[in-house]
Amino acid sequence: EAQVTQNPRYLITVTGKKLTVTCSQNMNHEYMSWYRQDPGLGLRQIYYSMNVEVTDKGDVPEGYKVSRKEKRNFPLILESPSPNQTSLYFCASSLQRTDTQYFGPGTRLTVL
Amino acid sequence: SQQGEEDPQALSIQEGENATMNCSYKTSINNLQWYRQNSGRGLVHLILIRSNEREKHSGRLRVTLDTSKKSSSLLITASRAADTASYFCATFTGGGNKLTFGTGTQLKVEL
Numbered sequence: 001e002a003q004v005t006q007n008p009r010y011l012i013t014v015t016g017k018k019l020t021v022t023c024s025q026n027m028n029h030e031y032m033s034w035y036r037q038d039p040g041l042g043l044r045q046i047y048y049s050m051n052v053e054v055t056d057k058g059d060v061p062e063g064y065k066v067s068r069k070e071k072r073n074f075p076l077i078l079e080s081p082s083p084n085q086t087s088l089y090f091c092a093s094s095l096q097r098t099d100t101q102y103f104g105p106g107t108r109l110t111v112l
Numbered sequence: 113s114q115q116g117e118e119d120p121q122a123l124s125i126q127e128g129e130n131a132t133m134n135c136s137y138k139t140s141i142n143n144l145q146w147y148r149q150n151s152g153r154g155l156v157h158l159i160l161i162r163s164n165e166r167e168k169h170s171g172r173l174r175v176t177l178d179t180s181k182k183s184s185s186l187l188i189t190a191s192r193a194a195d196t197a198s199y200f201c202a203t204f205t206g207g208g209n210k211l212t213f214g215t216g217t218q219l220k221v222e223l
Contacts, residue, residue: 004154033211035213040215041215042200042213042214042215042216043155043200043213044213045210045211045212048209048210048211050209056209058210059210059212088152090154090155092155092211097204097208097209098142098143098204098208099160100145100157100160101145101147101155101157101202101211102157103147103154103155103156104154105153105154106152106153106154108152
């Protein structure tokens with residue numbers, strides 16, 4: 001089944017403890033991206049990747065890192081999480097950058 | 113303000129009625145996409161309309177695009193309770209590499 005998977009789905013952590021949220025797609029898509037969703041602010045793009053080893057900042061990249069070593073995987077790294085990063089995170093992929101986006105199920109992160 | 117802004121922010125209708133939501137954007141676009149999100153879950157793609165298209169249909173959905181007014185509308189006909197969700201429009205900005213979403217329209221369809 002064609003899909004985007006994210007792990008973990010739920011995470012509660014403490015300030016400053018490094019964490020990684022994984023994202024994987026099995027559709028051989030070139031474009032992948034991360035979003036955060038906050039009440040009243042909609043979805044905001046954190047980082048995107050046009051292809052392997054090609055990543056760029058979205059609208060809210062501060063406090064996040066990404067890597068794209070393989071086409072299928074696009075992990076989101078929070079090196080020192082802070083409470084303002086408490087949010088619902090979505091990974092998405094598409095065949096080409098302007099094509100239909102396929103979203104993962106989301107990761108709900110709480111930073112205490 | 114955001115590249116894509118939906119209007120209204122919230123809409124409540126009775127089952128069987130039509131629902132119309134609008135999206136305005138600021139810069140030129142390659143295409144405009146509509147997505148649906150059920151409470152707290154992942155977004156599901158509904159329709160993609162290209163800048164050279166004016167109208168597109170998919171089942172009970174009809175999307176129009178007016179590039180001169182930089183606006184789009186999504187019409188859901190004969191709504192059902194299962195259509196209750198948030199609806200977002202999205203466009204590519206920043207040279208076409210960044211996908212920007214509006215803040216969405218919350219649709220509630222009551223029995």
